[in-house]
Amino acid sequence: MSADSSGDESLSVYGRVPLLLKEREYGTLTANGTCFAYAIATWCFLTGGYAAQLVGAVQGFVCLVAGNIIGVFLISFPLSLGCQRYGMEQIDACKPSFGQNGARFVLIFYLLNMLGWSGLILVMFGNGIQNILEAMGYQPGQWIVGAGVALGIWLTYFITTRGIHLLNIFNSIITPALILTVGFMLYMLFSTHGWEAISLAPPIDPYPDPAINYAIAVELGIASGMSWWGGIGFLARNTKTRRNAIYPEVLQLGLASGVACSIALFSGLIVGSEDPTEWMIPLGGIVFGVMALAFVALANITSTVVSVYASGLALRHLPGLQQRAWWQVVVIALIPLMAFVFWPRELYDLGDAFLAYNGTMHAPIGGILFVDYFFIRKQRINLRAVYEAAPSGEYYYWKGFNPIALAGIVLGQISYFVLYNPFSGATHWMFNIVPASIAAFVVPAVLYWIGMHFYGSGSAPGQATTKRLISPNI
Amino acid sequence: MTTEGRDQELVQDLEHRIDTLENEAEAEFGSFFRADYVILTIGAVILPIIALVLAA
Numbered sequence A: 001m002s003a004d005s006s007g008d009e010s011l012s013v014y015g016r017v018p019l020l021l022k023e024r025e026y027g028t029l030t031a032n033g034t035c036f037a038y039a040i041a042t043w044c045f046l047t048g049g050y051a052a053q054l055v056g057a058v059q060g061f062v063c064l065v066a067g068n069i070i071g072v073f074l075i076s077f078p079l080s081l082g083c084q085r086y087g088m089e090q091i092d093a094c095k096p097s098f099g100q101n102g103a104r105f106v107l108i109f110y111l112l113n114m115l116g117w118s119g120l121i122l123v124m125f126g127n128g129i130q131n132i133l134e135a136m137g138y139q140p141g142q143w144i145v146g147a148g149v150a151l152g153i154w155l156t157y158f159i160t161t162r163g164i165h166l167l168n169i170f171n172s173i174i175t176p177a178l179i180l181t182v183g184f185m186l187y188m189l190f191s192t193h194g195w196e197a198i199s200l201a202p203p204i205d206p207y208p209d210p211a212i213n214y215a216i217a218v219e220l221g222i223a224s225g226m227s228w229w230g231g232i233g234f235l236a237r238n239t240k241t242r243r244n245a246i247y248p249e250v251l252q253l254g255l256a257s258g259v260a261c262s263i264a265l266f267s268g269l270i271v272g273s274e275d276p277t278e279w280m281i282p283l284g285g286i287v288f289g290v291m292a293l294a295f296v297a298l299a300n301i302t303s304t305v306v307s308v309y310a311s312g313l314a315l316r317h318l319p320g321l322q323q324r325a326w327w328q329v330v331v332i333a334l335i336p337l338m339a340f341v342f343w344p345r346e347l348y349d350l351g352d353a354f355l356a357y358n359g360t361m362h363a364p365i366g367g368i369l370f371v372d373y374f375f376i377r378k379q380r381i382n383l384r385a386v387y388e389a390a391p392s393g394e395y396y397y398w399k400g401f402n403p404i405a406l407a408g409i410v411l412g413q414i415s416y417f418v419l420y421n422p423f424s425g426a427t428h429w430m431f432n433i434v435p436a437s438i439a440a441f442v443v444p445a446v447l448y449w450i451g452m453h454f455y456g457s458g459s460a461p462g463q464a465t466t467k468r469l470i471s472p473n474i
Numbered sequence B: 001m002t003t004e005g006r007d008q009e010l011v012q013d014l015e016h017r018i019d020t021l022e023n024e025a026e027a028e029f030g031s032f033f034r035a036d037y038v039i040l041t042i043g044a045v046i047l048p049i050i051a052l053v054l055a056a
Helices: A009-014 A028-039 A042-052 A057-086 A102-135 A143-161 A164-200 A210-226 A229-236 A242-271 A280-315 A326-342 A344-349 A351-376 A403-419 A436-455 B003-027 B034-055
Strands: none
Touching: A028 A164, A028 A229, A028 A242, A042 A057, A042 A102, A042 A210, A042 A242, A042 A280, A042 A351, A057 A164, A057 A210, A057 A229, A057 A242, A057 A351, A057 B003, A057 B034, A102 A143, A102 A229, A102 A280, A102 A326, A102 A344, A102 A351, A102 A403, A143 A164, A143 A280, A143 A326, A143 A344, A164 A242, A164 A280, A210 A242, A210 A351, A210 A436, A229 A242, A229 A280, A229 A351, A242 A280, A242 B034, A280 A326, A326 A344, A344 A351, A351 A403, A351 A436, A403 A436
């Protein structure tokens, strides 16, 4: 009896056993549909809003679309092909390069990304409640935003602990509504204002140097694409062919998401606000605006549920949490979000820096995985060694860590901050030529390739070091 | 079923999956063609870079 067919909930919740081809759900249509629904999410509004602070419509459109595509492609190419071929979960796919314990280090970035986005869109949910009440003639104080975040956390807990079925019901309503909302925004923008007004609208709050504004907008686009890192493996391991693993991700998470971000950018430029919850009523009037705002607010909850659900599954990798009840794992994932209840405005204002920081987190990991999968392993992974926790395993390295990969992450972070500090806004002159995310991708990749070439494990690609698992890590 | 029995079953299932997937992975190795690499490199790297340079 297979684990998945046993009906044992704890086994299916783990979700780490490699998926066989016959168990996978996504063909061409479903892979594109799922990626599209995932791509048109509320974080597009945030990214477009941040870009509207810096650049106009034409430059912003190019930065968001081209940057998204480059970012998605670089981080998803090795992951999607590897996860599709071997049916592995994402963190497991990091074990050949980072080591059995080193992959848990990657988990920290994964959780930071997921929970950071969740906090930001929960504040957007709180802002949405505030703006709906104001449109109805009430004047609630700023406290309503924090209270909205608290309500959002409770709703997230309620849905996440009731399983994937309830989430799917919510998604089947919210996703089409959100797509309609984006379409409605686009229609209102062009029918009411027209392209000329959109293209001539000035950025909301730019730096004095236009070149710096453009460079930061490029960085936002690439980092936005790279921030999909957390969802790549989940989508790819459920696909039946390699083409269905990579093309939908580039087309939907890259291209379609970039277009959705651009519609948000146009809205931000026309309304003159970076806050997506302030766009709907000026664009659509009271009735349609409040309806659209309500859809966006609810969509924030489903996006948060997806992130918290994925974070809970990721937390299952940690010792001590593998056997915990699911509701306890969800509570642990939600605790960091409480900070957004008390300081919603302060943390929301750090959102653009956080978005850029995604590049720091994911670019080095992406660069290392790229070199490891294509050039070191030649696309052949020892799948048994991925699930082998014994020190004799091929991917155990030094005490379960691959120091070369971990040094690569540190070097990638340094490279990023030398070129661009998203928190202080300080930039190096080379930032105008080389985006910080690209430097943080390439530098660790080169270091890793050289390091593994001379000091790596020495294992031949796909070499089977054991015939049977000694100490399975599942 | 005891925890030990369930763990043993899980490991056996994992071993079966690993063997199956490694065989399947080798069998479908040629399903991603050189043209796919070219299309992706041009569409997802070269063209976007050209667009970014032109818009600067």
